[in-house]
Amino acid sequence: MTDAPTGREERFFALVLPALERAGYTAYGAQAKLVADTGMNKTTVSRLLRGETIPHVKSFPALARALGLDPVELLVAAEIVPxxxxxxxxxxxxxxxxxxxxxxxxxxxxxxxxxxxxxxxxxxxxxxxxxxxxxxxxxxxxxxxxxxxx
Structure with a gap:
């Protein structure tokens, strides 16, 4: 059983999940493309797409680029910076x-x-x-x- 999401996770996924959908990464078979575009491993990408885990901060620049977001937005949503x-x-x-x-x-x-x-x-x-x-x-x-x- 997984833990309930924290406010931090809710804010992060409220920003990232719609961006993943807009960028076409939620379509069937798109997980491999997100892996290739961001350099994250398959497990991290799978958990990201399910809204379970915020990836490591080192993935934020590539993830932001893939989603057309500002990396600082990701840092703020993940409460890494204020x-x-x-x-x-x-x-x-x-x-x-x-x-x-x-x-x-x-x-x-x-x-x-x-x-x-x-x-x-x-x-x-x-x-x-x-x-x-x-x-x-x-x-x-x-x-x-x-x-x-x-």
Missing amino acids: PEYLESQQTLSETDRSQVGSGSITPEEAAEQLGIHDDVGKFTFYAVVDKLTNRDDADDATPGDATAQA
Whole structure:
């Protein structure tokens, strides 16, 4: 018998399950495509599609890309980072459009500008930046080594 879903799981699946359906991953035989598109294993994908388990955070960038979602939305829905991170990101994109792409900054500078000050939040942010920059040597580097675009 499985445990009842927590509020965290309910929020995560309320975001992810409709996105999975919109992206066509709930159709018969689509599980293998989701495995291929995200790199998650079959068991994790099966449990995700049944709304049983939130996957590991390292899968969030690929899952977000496959579903057409913002990885930060997944982090917020899974309560890995507080909602203020998403609000900070939206505020930046809505009010400082003229500065987007104006130069490179480090992930550390980006975290500071976004108001991410706690160690867990910084580590998670750096890991997402590293994953999203698709660096070939990402497995060998420590989070925070990459240069991010602001």
